[in-house]
Amino acid sequence: MSTAGQTSRSALGQGGSTTGQGAASTAGPGATTATRPGAQPGATASRPVGGGAPSVRQRRVKLTVSRVDPWSAMKMSFLISVALGIAGVVMVAVLWMILSGMGVFSEINRLVGTIFSDSQNPFDIMDFLGFGRVLSLSIVIGVIDVILLTALSTLGAFLYNVCSSLVGGIQLTLTDD
Structure with missing residues (x-):
C-alpha cells in the first residue's frame, strides 16, 4: 500500500498522518506506519497509518519549569x-x-x-x-x-x-x- 517517502490516499483517508519525511515500513498484516522526523531508519511511529491499534505505547516526558525569565x-x-x-x-x-x-x-x-x-x-x-x-x-x-x-x-x-x-x-x- 505504501512505498518509501509516500503514502497512498486511502491510508491518509483512514485517519493516519505522515510527516512527509522518512520511509514507511510495515508493522503487521496490512498496517503501515510512518517514521518520525528524527527517528532512525526502521523505527516506527506509535500510531499506525493504516488505522490499526497502536503498536507502541505513548511516550511520556517529565519536564520541570525551573525558571521564568x-x-x-x-x-x-x-x-x-x-x-x-x-x-x-x-x-x-x-x-x-x-x-x-x-x-x-x-x-x-x-x-x-x-x-x-x-x-x-x-x-x-x-x-x-x-x-x-x-x-x-x-x-x-x-x-x-x-x-x-x-x-x-x-x-x-x-x-x-x-x-x-x-x-x-x-x-x-x-x-x-
Missing part, C-alpha cells in the same frame, strides 16, 4: 494588558452608544426630573455620564491596568524564580500522541 514575562504581560486596555475602552464606548441609542439616559433624566422637579437647577445625567467623560475615565483605567499588570507579572516572575530555587519548580508531564 522576568524580561520575557514583562514583555508578554505588557502586550496582553495593552490589548485588554484597548478592548476595555472599545467595550465601554460600544456599551455607552447602545445605552444612548436605547434612550436609557433620557429616561433617567425624565425620572429624576419628576422626582425632584427643581426648575431652577434641572438635572441632566449627561453632565456626569457624557460620552467624553466616560471614555476618558476608561482610558485612564486602561493605562493604570497596563502599569499594574506589567509590574505584577514581572514581580510574579521574580517570586517564582525565588520559590523555584527553593522547591525545584513546577513539574509537567507531556505525552506524545
Whole structure:
C-alpha cells in the first residue's frame, strides 16, 4: 500500500498522518506506519497509518519549569494588558452608544426630573455620564491596568524564580500522541 517517502490516499483517508519525511515500513498484516522526523531508519511511529491499534505505547516526558525569565514575562504581560486596555475602552464606548441609542439616559433624566422637579437647577445625567467623560475615565483605567499588570507579572516572575530555587519548580508531564 505504501512505498518509501509516500503514502497512498486511502491510508491518509483512514485517519493516519505522515510527516512527509522518512520511509514507511510495515508493522503487521496490512498496517503501515510512518517514521518520525528524527527517528532512525526502521523505527516506527506509535500510531499506525493504516488505522490499526497502536503498536507502541505513548511516550511520556517529565519536564520541570525551573525558571521564568522576568524580561520575557514583562514583555508578554505588557502586550496582553495593552490589548485588554484597548478592548476595555472599545467595550465601554460600544456599551455607552447602545445605552444612548436605547434612550436609557433620557429616561433617567425624565425620572429624576419628576422626582425632584427643581426648575431652577434641572438635572441632566449627561453632565456626569457624557460620552467624553466616560471614555476618558476608561482610558485612564486602561493605562493604570497596563502599569499594574506589567509590574505584577514581572514581580510574579521574580517570586517564582525565588520559590523555584527553593522547591525545584513546577513539574509537567507531556505525552506524545
